[in-house]
Structures are given as C-alpha cells and as structure tokens.
Amino acid sequence: MPGKLKKSVSMSVIRRLPRYYRFTGELIEQGIVRISSGELAKRMAVTASQIRQDLNCFGGFGQQGYGYNLVELREEIGKILGVDQSYKTVLIGAGNLGAAIAAGMNFKKYGCELIGVFDSDPNKHGKKVAGFKIQGLEALGEFCKREAPDMAVLCTPKSAVHELADALISYGVKAFWNFGHYDLSLTHKDILVENVHLGDSIMTLTYEIRNN
Amino acid sequence: MPGKLKKSVSMSVIRRLPRYYRFTGELIEQGIVRISSGELAKRMAVTASQIRQDLNCFGGFGQQGYGYNLVELREEIGKILGVDQSYKTVLIGAGNLGAAIAAGMNFKKYGCELIGVFDSDPNKHGKKVAGFKIQGLEALGEFCKREAPDMAVLCTPKSAVHELADALISYGVKAFWNFGHYDLSLTHKDILVENVHLGDSIMTLTYEIRNN
DNA sequence: TAGATTGTTAATCGATTAACAATC
DNA sequence: TAGATTGTTAATCGATTAACAATC
Numbered sequence: 001m002p003g004k005l006k007k008s009v010s011m012s013v014i015r016r017l018p019r020y021y022r023f024t025g026e027l028i029e030q031g032i033v034r035i036s037s038g039e040l041a042k043r044m045a046v047t048a049s050q051i052r053q054d055l056n057c058f059g060g061f062g063q064q065g066y067g068y069n070l071v072e073l074r075e076e077i078g079k080i081l082g083v084d085q086s087y088k089t090v091l092i093g094a095g096n097l098g099a100a101i102a103a104g105m106n107f108k109k110y111g112c113e114l115i116g117v118f119d120s121d122p123n124k125h126g127k128k129v130a131g132f133k134i135q136g137l138e139a140l141g142e143f144c145k146r147e148a149p150d151m152a153v154l155c156t157p158k159s160a161v162h163e164l165a166d167a168l169i170s171y172g173v174k175a176f177w178n179f180g181h182y183d184l185s186l187t188h189k190d191i192l193v194e195n196v197h198l199g200d201s202i203m204t205l206t207y208e209i210r211n212n
Numbered sequence: 213m214p215g216k217l218k219k220s221v222s223m224s225v226i227r228r229l230p231r232y233y234r235f236t237g238e239l240i241e242q243g244i245v246r247i248s249s250g251e252l253a254k255r256m257a258v259t260a261s262q263i264r265q266d267l268n269c270f271g272g273f274g275q276q277g278y279g280y281n282l283v284e285l286r287e288e289i290g291k292i293l294g295v296d297q298s299y300k301t302v303l304i305g306a307g308n309l310g311a312a313i314a315a316g317m318n319f320k321k322y323g324c325e326l327i328g329v330f331d332s333d334p335n336k337h338g339k340k341v342a343g344f345k346i347q348g349l350e351a352l353g354e355f356c357k358r359e360a361p362d363m364a365v366l367c368t369p370k371s372a373v374h375e376l377a378d379a380l381i382s383y384g385v386k387a388f389w390n391f392g393h394y395d396l397s398l399t400h401k402d403i404l405v406e407n408v409h410l411g412d413s414i415m416t417l418t419y420e421i422r423n424n
Numbered sequence: 425t426a427g428a429t430t431g432t433t434a435a436t437c438g439a440t441t442a443a444c445a446a447t448c
Numbered sequence: 449t450a451g452a453t454t455g456t457t458a459a460t461c462g463a464t465t466a467a468c469a470a471t472c
Contacts, residue, residue, distance in 0.1 A: 044395075053464080062429075080419065082422035110415055186257055224440090260453095261441050268456075
C-alpha cells in the first residue's frame with residue numbers, strides 16, 4: 001500500500017473556506033496574532049468542532065494548547081483555495097453585469113488574471129472595459145489558442161451559454177464562472193462550473209420575506 | 213389540538229425551489245403540459261424522491277398516476293417564492309456592480325420593485341441609473357419614511373455595510389440582499405439577509421481548478 | 425509541570441434516497 | 449379495471465456536534 005488515499009473533501013467544507021479566509025484576514029488587520037478554534041467559532045457564529053474538522057481536512061494547522069497562528073492559517077487556506085495562483089481568465093458578455101464584473105472584480109485578489117473581454121455585439125467592439133478592448137467572438141478561437149486561458153466568466157444571456165461553452169471547451173477552457181441562467185453542468189461534462197444565479201438568490205430572499 | 217403545526221421547511225429545500233421554478237418555465241416554453249417526478253428528475257439530474265419530498269413540503273401539487281401539471285406547478289412554486297408580490301426595494305451603492313444590478317436585474321420578475329437608488333458620492337447625485345436619479349444618503353431617511361421599502365440591495369464597500377444596515381433597520385427595512393463582503397447577520401439580528409459573496413464564489417472555482 | 429487546546433474518534437442530527445401503499 | 453405515479457414512511461447516508469485522549 002503506497003501511502004493512504006486522501007479522501008476527497010466535501011463541497012460543504014470547501015464552501016466554508018472562503019469565509020475562513022475572510023475572517024482570518026480581518027482578525028490579522030485588527031492586529032490579532034493567534035486564535036483558538038473556540039474564539040474563532042464565537043466570532044463566526046459556528047461551532048469550534050466544525051472549524052477544527054474543516055481545517056483538519058487539509059492538515060494540522062494548529063498547535064495543541066496554543067491555537068492557530070492567524071497569518072500562517074490564512075496563508076494555508078489561501079494556498080488551498082488557489083489565491084496564490086494566476087489563472088488566466090476571459091470574460092464573455094460585456095453588458096451591464098459583465099462590464100461591472102470586468103471593471104469591479106479584483107481578480108488578482110482571488111488567484112485569477114483577466115486577460116480579455118469579448119462580446120457578440122459589433123457596436124461594442126473596440127470600446128474599452130477595465131482597460132481591455134472588447135473583442136468580437138470571432139476573435140475568441142485564435143485568442144484562446146495563443147493565450148490558453150484557464151477560466152471563462154460567462155455574462156451572456158442564457159441562450160448563448162450553451163454554444164459558447166461548446167466553443168470554449170474545444171479551445172481547452174476547463175472552468176466556468178457562469179452568470180447565465182443556464183445549467184451548464186447538465187449538458188457539459190468534465191468541466192468545472194460555479195454558478196452565480198442572481199435570480200435564484202433574490203428569490204430565496206422574497207421567500208423569506210413572505211414566510212416570516 | 214387546533215390543527216397541526218406546520219414544521220418549517222429547511223433551507224436546503226428552499227434553495228432548490230428557484231431551480232424548479234426555472235426548469236418548469238423552460239418546459240412550459242417547450243410546450244410540455246405535464247411531467248412526472250421521474251422525468252423531471254432526469255432532466256434536472258436529481259432524484260425523483262427529492263422532487264416529491266421537496267414539493268410535498270408545501271402540499272400535494274401532483275396527481276397519482278398522472279404527474280404534475282407544469283403550469284399549475286410553476287404557479288404554485290412562484291407563489292411560495294413570492295414572485296407574485298411586489299416588494300419595494302431600494303438599492304444603495306451605485307458603483308460598477310450596483311449600477312449593473314439596478315439596470316440589468318429584472319426585479320419585477322422576482323417579486324420586487326426597485327423604487328430608488330442611493331450613493332454616498334456627491335459626484336453621482338442627480339445622475340440617472342435605470343431611470344432613477346441617484347440620491348444622497350441624507351435623503352434616505354425621509355424617502356424610507358414616505359415609501360416604506362421592504363428590501364434593500366447593498367452594493368457598497370464592506371466598510372459601509374454595518375452603518376447602513378443600522379440606519380435602514382431603524383427605517384423599518386427587514387430584508388437585505390447583500391453584495392458587501394461583510395457578514396451582516398452576525399451583528400444584526402431579526403432581519404433577513406441573503407448574501408452574494410462573489411469573491412467566495414470565484415474562490416470555490418479556483419479551488420476546484422487547483423485540486424483537479 | 426499544569427492548563428489549554430488541538431486532532432480525531434464516536435454520537436447525533438438532518439438530509440437524501442428507497443420503498444411501497446394509496447389513488448388517480 | 450390496470451398501469452402509472454404520487455404522497456409518505458422507513459432506511460441510508462453524510463454532515464455536524466460532542467467528547468476526549470494526545471500533546472504543546
């Protein structure tokens with residue numbers, strides 16, 4: 001038996017990591033150096049058990065009797081999340097939302113690097129967003145062959161998502177940050193998809209307003 | 213015993229409802245009239261059991277031997293989610309993202325109605341977004357007293373969220389759609405919060421790129 | 425060393441899936 | 449009626465919490 005097989009970490013855990021990353025950042029800003037799982041739990045309104053379990057999926061970052069060194073802990077979580085990377089990213093769909101994401105999202109902070117912005121609308125071509133000239137979709141293939149982006153941000157209407165994904169996958173893109181109201185992972189296998197369905201999000205809020 | 217107490221529905225179920233709402237809409241567009249839980253399950257890549265369990269939290273919308281009438285089902289889910297309502301909504305923070313949400317989000321489709329846009333930056337005051345003149349925060353109190361909004365969309369930097377929430381709560385706002393990197397629900401109780409943390413979202417994607 | 429706090433195993437809880445009787 | 453499919457109960461699975469021995 002050549003080394004134990006690392007059991008894959010559940011999505012529930014992964015989705016909590018960014019929150020740990022944010023909180024440790026804030027605590028460091030406040031000048032705090034070390035923290036126990038109990039104290040961190042209190043501040044984040046979760047259980048200490050959960051924090052210890054979550055972190056131990058990735059190794060022992062703490063020290064018995066002491067707790068966790070915040071700078072060290074944050075760095076480790078950052079590495080796990082990949083924010084120390086620089087994944088090349090293209091953004092497709094420079095409408096309201098797409099342009100806002102391109103201009104306002106600090107990609108570097110999250111391990112990504114925006115390298116191009118595309119839109120199907122010829123009227124937009126050549127205009128600048130976030131320092132990038134908006135390019136037509138006909139330029140996408142060559143651009144991808146040259147730059148080999150890792151990730152695509154999809155900010156197009158849902159009708160365009162399917163076809164775009166086909167093309168991007170054929171150009172070697174494996175990861176999709178999808179803002180379109182379309183369930184990419186149903187039709188496209190062997191890719192990574194993270195959906196941001198703003199409509200779904202606001203509906204859970206209206207649900208709660210109503211049922212309260 | 214005056215009627216059985218309806219056990220509250222779990223968040224896992226609620227968060228699946230918008231997806232049912234989307235899929236039933238698409239199926240209706242395709243001209244399909246009825247569907248069985250088994251067939252719907254296949255299309256959504258979930259189990260039929262889950263669909264039946266989820267829907268039965270709210271009552272029996274189906275018919276044995278027949279399945280579910282799509283138009284009826286969608287209407288029921290819509291009512292549960294509150295998309296037939298018209299919750300008055302103010303948006304605070306007309307930066308890149310805030311302006312894009314104001315202009316691009318079809319609030320009416322989701323049971324909301326945008327009634328005002330606010331920003332702290334005096335240079336923006338008077339400019340128009342989505343047909344609304346951007347107002348200063350000093351106008352917020354009077355506006356809320358007059359209009360009594362139900363919901364606030366927070367698109368400000370995290371440093372402003374806490375104070376803004378204090379003010380809005382004092383004006384009677386109970387529900388917050390929060391785009392700021394700040395955990396509102398930790399500091400403010402008895403309000404409804406739905407967070408959209410785009411940073412958290414993109415980090416789960418970089419995690420997956422890295423660990424794949 | 426004694427006290428604190430982790431890493432980790434065991435117990436509990438909740439959510440998902442399976443099964444099937446009810447019924448259209 | 450017979451076949452299909454729901455509504456609902458029971459079984460399983462996974463995630464969260466509690467407990468505690470290991471150890472800094």
